[in-house]
Amino acid sequence: MKWGKKINRWVGRNIFKISPLLGGKLTYRGDFYFSDHGSVEATIYGNVASESFIELKEGSRIEGNVRAQGLNTEGSIHGAVSASESVSLSKNANIQGDLKAGSLELHKGADFEGRLEVGIEQKQQQT
Amino acid sequence: MVRPKRTEVVCPSCGHRQMEYVEANSTFCHACGHRIPLTVKQYRKGSSSAKTSSVKRQSIRCFHCSHEMQIPTASDSWQCPRCSEYLDFKTHEISVSTGRLLLTYGNITINTRGYLGGSRAEAENITLAGGSASARLVARKELIVNQTCKLSGGFRTRDFVIKPGATAEAQKFVQCRNATIEGIAKFQEMFVSEHLEIVQGGALYVEHLVVSSVTVQQGGQLRASFAHCSETPPRPAEDEPLGTLAT
Numbered sequence: 001m002k003w004g005k006k007i008n009r010w011v012g013r014n015i016f017k018i019s020p021l022l023g024g025k026l027t028y029r030g031d032f033y034f035s036d037h038g039s040v041e042a043t044i045y046g047n048v049a050s051e052s053f054i055e056l057k058e059g060s061r062i063e064g065n066v067r068a069q070g071l072n073t074e075g076s077i078h079g080a081v082s083a084s085e086s087v088s089l090s091k092n093a094n095i096q097g098d099l100k101a102g103s104l105e106l107h108k109g110a111d112f113e114g115r116l117e118v119g120i121e122q123k124q125q126q127t
Numbered sequence: 128m129v130r131p132k133r134t135e136v137v138c139p140s141c142g143h144r145q146m147e148y149v150e151a152n153s154t155f156c157h158a159c160g161h162r163i164p165l166t167v168k169q170y171r172k173g174s175s176s177a178k179t180s181s182v183k184r185q186s187i188r189c190f191h192c193s194h195e196m197q198i199p200t201a202s203d204s205w206q207c208p209r210c211s212e213y214l215d216f217k218t219h220e221i222s223v224s225t226g227r228l229l230l231t232y233g234n235i236t237i238n239t240r241g242y243l244g245g246s247r248a249e250a251e252n253i254t255l256a257g258g259s260a261s262a263r264l265v266a267r268k269e270l271i272v273n274q275t276c277k278l279s280g281g282f283r284t285r286d287f288v289i290k291p292g293a294t295a296e297a298q299k300f301v302q303c304r305n306a307t308i309e310g311i312a313k314f315q316e317m318f319v320s321e322h323l324e325i326v327q328g329g330a331l332y333v334e335h336l337v338v339s340s341v342t343v344q345q346g347g348q349l350r351a352s353f354a355h356c357s358e359t360p361p362r363p364a365e366d367e368p369l370g371t372l373a374t
Binding site for chain 1: 322325330336338339340341342343344345346347348349350351352353354355356357358
């Protein structure tokens with residue numbers, strides 16, 4: 001198993017300067033935890049969690065649950081997704097599983113199937 | 128034998144031109160059947176106030192036989208030349224309980240104490256200022272919910288808007304092209320929309336959601352027991368003629 005904690009190829013962009021990257025178009029097995037912004041360009045068989053945002057690049061795939069502050073995906077996820085803030089599904093993104101989020105942006109061309117709960121927990125906590 | 132003089136007459140309703148005897152007092156339009164009083168000079172050709180060029184027309188299809196026809200936009204009603212059915216262009220305001228089949232090319236407004244029964248109601252725009260409807264509603268352009276209302280028959284429209292503070296409940300299939308939820312919507316069956324937007328303060332609770340794209344702003348709520356989102360757009364309502372919209 002490889003942890004891709006390294007200065008990644010997007011050095012020019014601030015958001016990715018210190019972010020860990022699971023890349024190389026490899027396949028990883030096991031659960032992963034990002035303490036910062038996470039960027040995935042690989043296939044992962046396992047759960048993925050982050051205290052911050054996770055970005056799934058095009059062609060990436062997660063076979064497991066995803067929990068993060070926010071999620072921006074162009075890849076596919078087979079499992080439950082839970083995000084306290086925003087979730088964005090770009091064109092060609094695919095999620096098969098339940099989705100919980102604070103806000104949602106699902107662009108035309110994205111596929112989703114499952115139970116959808118957006119803004120529900122957040123509102124209940126406020127009240 | 129001297130032939131009586133004839134002159135060209137222009138129908139004030141549809142603009143059709145036809146030849147009529149000069150001494151005639153009235154006639155009927157050969158195209159639309161409208162009665163033309165020939166004593167009024169404005170209908171004769173050459174008169175400075177002839178209205179032929181100013182008649183605006185719209186293309187419609189008959190509710191009953193789908194016959195396509197051109198009619199003046201100012202008309203309140205029309206008769207289909209094929210099936211002879213009455214076609215309504217009036218705006219209806221429902222303030223009491225009514226159970227009739229309401230098919231109009233005008234608008235329908237249902238007020239607080241209004242109830243629309245029957246099997247279905249079709250209109251260009253439908254506004255719900257409260258009230259309820261058990262008829263299936265079909266609005267060609269917009270269906271706007273301004274106050275709390277119950278739509279047990281479901282509805283179908285192009286643009287669906289729930290204003291802030293309003294609540295809409297539907298027990299049957301709901302279909303639209305664009306939905307903007309600023310109030311609260313509770314749909315017990317399937318909700319199909321090409322684009323769905325839930326703004327801050329808005330909420331949508333639905334059993335089965337089918338959409339192409341969704342935007343839920345921060346502070347908005349969406350709960351779907353099952354959601355299916357894909358690029359394949361649901362069948363758009365506006366592409367079909369009003370008179371033939373299936374329920």
